[in-house]
Amino acid sequence: AQSVTQPDIHITVSEGASLELRCNYSYGATPYLFWYVQSPGQGLQLLLKYFSGDTLVQGIKGFEAEFKRSQSSFNLRKPSVHWSDAAEYFCAVRDDKIIFGKGTRLHILP
Amino acid sequence: NAGVTQTPKFQVLKTGQSMTLQCAQDMNHEYMSWYRQDPGMGLRLIHYSVGAGITDQGEVPNGYNVSRSTTEDFPLRLLSAAPSQTSVYFCASSYNGLPGELFFGEGSRLTVL
Numbered sequence: 001a002q003s004v005t006q007p008d009i010h011i012t013v014s015e016g017a018s019l020e021l022r023c024n025y026s027y028g029a030t031p032y033l034f035w036y037v038q039s040p041g042q043g044l045q046l047l048l049k050y051f052s053g054d055t056l057v058q059g060i061k062g063f064e065a066e067f068k069r070s071q072s073s074f075n076l077r078k079p080s081v082h083w084s085d086a087a088e089y090f091c092a093v094r095d096d097k098i099i100f101g102k103g104t105r106l107h108i109l110p
Numbered sequence: 111n112a113g114v115t116q117t118p119k120f121q122v123l124k125t126g127q128s129m130t131l132q133c134a135q136d137m138n139h140e141y142m143s144w145y146r147q148d149p150g151m152g153l154r155l156i157h158y159s160v161g162a163g164i165t166d167q168g169e170v171p172n173g174y175n176v177s178r179s180t181t182e183d184f185p186l187r188l189l190s191a192a193p194s195q196t197s198v199y200f201c202a203s204s205y206n207g208l209p210g211e212l213f214f215g216e217g218s219r220l221t222v223l
Contacts, residue, residue: 006152009150034211043215044153046211090153094210098143098212099169
């Protein structure tokens with residue numbers, strides 16, 4: 001069965017600094033992978049997705065993620081964070097169903 | 111374009127009461143699912159369906175029932191509510207095919223006293 005691990009529950013970065021959020025998955029075949037963001041009191045918005053091809057995928061709001069099969073990882077990155085990026089971020093993997101990680105809450109220091 | 115519509119948005123129940131959370135989508139998505147979100151637990155899959163007449167259990171199915179009589183609707187039933195079912199519930203749908211990202215409803219906040 002597929003599973004997703006997000007090792008960091010909370011991450012704090014300064015505004016303008018770079019960001020990397022970690023995601024590790026367990027799945028036998030080529031995974032379909034997603035990153036979603038949830039702002040406080042809001043629903044979930046898709047940031048980006050991977051299902052084949054180029055292992056570096058670009059998403060909305062300046063985010064990108066890199067699929068590394070050898071490490072079973074799909075880490076989310078952003079070169080320079082903005083205060084509006086403060087939110088909770090969820091990694092997900094799809095098989096016959098879609099399973100989410102427990103999320104990483106991002107805090108931004110001014 | 112309505113997308114995924116969940117009702118009600120808020121509900122308070124007493125222990126032992128039953129209720130149904132409604133979910134409807136107008137995107138002709140084959141796949142529909144219910145998640146619950148609790149602090150520190152992320153989104154946990156309750157039940158899902160890959161098409162009308164087909165349902166399956168997710169990670170935390172106990173205490174919940176679902177049915178899928180039409181493509182559009184996927185109601186979630188709590189037969190005898192318990193305080194442990196206090197949570198925010200999200201319905202989500204997608205195409206079965208690639209890449210299959212989910213489209214979410216706005217959520218339903220349920221409190222069981």
